[in-house]
Amino acid sequence: MDSRARQRVEGRVRTSTTDFSVEEDLEGKTDKSFSQGQLVRRRFFRHKAAMVSMTILVLVVLLAATSIGWGPIPGWWKWGVEIPAPVQNGGRPTLSLWPFAIGDHPFGQETIGKDYFALTMRGTQISLQIAFMVGLLATAIGTLIGAVAGYKRGMMEALLMRITDLFIIIPGLVLAAVLGQIAGGGVVPLSIMLGVISWTGLARLVRGEVLSLREREFVMAARAIGTPTSRIIFRHILPNALGTIIVNATLLISAAILTESGLSFLGFGVQPPDTSLGVLISTYQQAFTTRPWLFWWPGLMILTIALCVNFIGDGLRDAFDPRQQLD
Numbered sequence: 001m002d003s004r005a006r007q008r009v010e011g012r013v014r015t016s017t018t019d020f021s022v023e024e025d026l027e028g029k030t031d032k033s034f035s036q037g038q039l040v041r042r043r044f045f046r047h048k049a050a051m052v053s054m055t056i057l058v059l060v061v062l063l064a065a066t067s068i069g070w071g072p073i074p075g076w077w078k079w080g081v082e083i084p085a086p087v088q089n090g091g092r093p094t095l096s097l098w099p100f101a102i103g104d105h106p107f108g109q110e111t112i113g114k115d116y117f118a119l120t121m122r123g124t125q126i127s128l129q130i131a132f133m134v135g136l137l138a139t140a141i142g143t144l145i146g147a148v149a150g151y152k153r154g155m156m157e158a159l160l161m162r163i164t165d166l167f168i169i170i171p172g173l174v175l176a177a178v179l180g181q182i183a184g185g186g187v188v189p190l191s192i193m194l195g196v197i198s199w200t201g202l203a204r205l206v207r208g209e210v211l212s213l214r215e216r217e218f219v220m221a222a223r224a225i226g227t228p229t230s231r232i233i234f235r236h237i238l239p240n241a242l243g244t245i246i247v248n249a250t251l252l253i254s255a256a257i258l259t260e261s262g263l264s265f266l267g268f269g270v271q272p273p274d275t276s277l278g279v280l281i282s283t284y285q286q287a288f289t290t291r292p293w294l295f296w297w298p299g300l301m302i303l304t305i306a307l308c309v310n311f312i313g314d315g316l317r318d319a320f321d322p323r324q325q326l327d
Helices: 003-017 019-025 036-045 048-067 116-152 154-169 172-183 187-197 200-213 217-224 229-266 277-283 293-320
Strands: none
Touching (some): 116 154, 116 277, 172 229, 229 293
C-alpha cells in the first residue's frame, strides 16, 4: 500500500473514533457533536435579525430604566415626569441629527411644559412591565391547562377545552376592557386581567404537543414504573415541548403591549395619574396635526418593542427547529 492510500485509511479510522475528531476534521460543520442546548444557542446566536432585535430591545429597556430611575433608584435624566419647565421654542424637540445635538428637551415638551422624553420613558416602563407580566402569567396558565388536558384526556380534557373555547369566542378586546375597568386601571390588576384572557392559543398548542409526546416510549416507561402524573408532565413532557412554549411566550409579550396600548388609547387601560405609551397617544391625539412629535415618540416606542419581540420570537422558532442546520 502506498503512502497516500495509507494516509486516507488512517484518516477515515481517526475520523470515526471520536466525536471530537469528527468535529475537528469537519471544522465544526456538523451537528452531531453538540447537545440540544448547544445547537439551540448556536442557531439563535447566528440569527442576525434576532440578535439585532435583542440588542435594540436591551438598549430600550436600559434607557427606560436608567434615564428617569426605577422606583427608589434615581435616574440620570435631569427632568422629572411631574415637574413642568418653561416651554422652549413652542415645545418642539431639541434633538438634532446633523449636526448632532440633544438639547434640553430632545423629545419636546407637552402643553404645560413637562419634558416629553421623561414622559415617554415612564410610559415605556409601564408598558414593558405590563407586557412581561402578561406574557409570564399567560404562559403559565396556558402551559398548565394545555399539559393537563393533553395528558389526562377524557372528561378532564373536554372540560378544559370547553373553557378554552369559551374564552376564545368572547371578543378579547371587549373582555379586556370590562376586566380593565373592574381592575381600576392599576398596573398589576390590569396585567392579571390581561393574562387571564391571553392564554388560550398557547393552551391549544401545548395540548397538541403533549398529545404527541404522551405516547412516546420514555413516557410509557415512566408510567409503567409508577411515576406520579405531575412528575411525568413537568419532568418528562414539558421539557420536550419547551421550544413551542418559549416561542409563543415571546408572541404573547408582543401582543400584550399592543393590547395594553389599545386599551389605554380607548380609556380602559392604565388610568391617570400614571401613564403608558397608549395613554400618551390617547392624551395627545388631538395634537397630531399641530404638534405631531407628541404622537410620534410613543408610537415609535410601541412599534420598536413589538417588532423586536417578534423578530426574537422568529429567531427562537428557527433555533428550536430540528430541521435547521449549522452553517
